[in-house]
Amino acid sequence: MTPTDVYATTNQEALSSALAMIDLRRFAGKTVPIKLHMGEPGNPCFVRPELARLVADAIRHARGHPFLFDTVVAYPGDRSHRRGYERVAQQHGFTRANVGCHVVIGERGVRVLEADVPIEVASQIYDADCMLVLSHVKGHIQAGFGGAIKNLGMGGVTKASKRRVHSMSMPLHDAHTCTLCGLCVPACPSRALTVDSEWHINRRACEGCGKCVLACTTGALQFEHMSLARGLAISAMACIRNMDVVYVNSLHNIVENCDCDCSPGRVLCQDVGYLAGTGAAAVDAASLDLIDQVEPQVFERYTGVDPREQVACAVTLGMNDQYVLHRL
Ligand code: SF4
Ligand code: SF4
Numbered sequence: 001m002t003p004t005d006v007y008a009t010t011n012q013e014a015l016s017s018a019l020a021m022i023d024l025r026r027f028a029g030k031t032v033p034i035k036l037h038m039g040e041p042g043n044p045c046f047v048r049p050e051l052a053r054l055v056a057d058a059i060r061h062a063r064g065h066p067f068l069f070d071t072v073v074a075y076p077g078d079r080s081h082r083r084g085y086e087r088v089a090q091q092h093g094f095t096r097a098n099v100g101c102h103v104v105i106g107e108r109g110v111r112v113l114e115a116d117v118p119i120e121v122a123s124q125i126y127d128a129d130c131m132l133v134l135s136h137v138k139g140h141i142q143a144g145f146g147g148a149i150k151n152l153g154m155g156g157v158t159k160a161s162k163r164r165v166h167s168m169s170m171p172l173h174d175a176h177t178c179t180l181c182g183l184c185v186p187a188c189p190s191r192a193l194t195v196d197s198e199w200h201i202n203r204r205a206c207e208g209c210g211k212c213v214l215a216c217t218t219g220a221l222q223f224e225h226m227s228l229a230r231g232l233a234i235s236a237m238a239c240i241r242n243m244d245v246v247y248v249n250s251l252h253n254i255v256e257n258c259d260c261d262c263s264p265g266r267v268l269c270q271d272v273g274y275l276a277g278t279g280a281a282a283v284d285a286a287s288l289d290l291i292d293q294v295e296p297q298v299f300e301r302y303t304g305v306d307p308r309e310q311v312a313c314a315v316t317l318g319m320n321d322q323y324v325l326h327r328l
Contacts, residue, residue, distance in 0.1 A: 027064030144307030153232030187215035233313035
């Protein structure tokens, strides 16, 4: 695979030059969601509105039509519903006056199948044919770190899919042990199972609830547990398949905790700058490499989780993590 060009800068002026080199004319005449996290109350380390303004202006300059976009969260709180998240976004400075475009919070999705896993991609992302993903790089207690893959994999999908990615499990069937008794069929609330001369599962319909596993008395069904890293990679891939996407990672306020946490925790690494490119795995891999140069393996030391697993899983799904770094 040809390596992706990734541009590294330490200031916003140079970031504008990097976006010009990536050539945002690809967005001309198109509606462009800017996927970003607009902050959890209590955690001030989200991407700044000024940075959102910079990328929105760059898209407008290329004759695209940007809007800021995020989805409601699956846990209780202000951001669990559209109105509440709109209020939080406004309180955090993401207003039309500040960023020059409107803010859209998505609640609904369209179900797609990625790596045999049904994922509900936010309708606004599903309907777009291009996107800019603006991500704050920081730690994450379960996933090791959060960057572009996590921004999409958790933030680009509906509440149901967020829950699913967090505890992803699908039944694994052992045909040798199965007696074709059919007990699992009525146990499935999603009508995903049929049993005749064979056992069948409709993976698009399966919600991973596990009721069939509990109903089976022979041990023919077991859970297939998937790591959060692989779930995030699958979900991110579902969001971007067949889409033209530009990524900007902000390596500032590199703190212990995810933007969804109401407390950022300690700063793990000094500010590194901005990275921009056209591949999620490449931009995330470059982010981890640059942070390693300053604070080697800082995310592993804090979380005990390998942050590169997300990138490795994304590569198995077809993303390219090879990159050439250009410093501006
Ligand atoms: S895990 Fe749940 S939804 Fe999936 S097949 Fe089993 S019972 Fe049905
Ligand atoms: S309940 Fe178990 S043994 Fe019976 S059909 Fe379903 S998987 Fe096979």
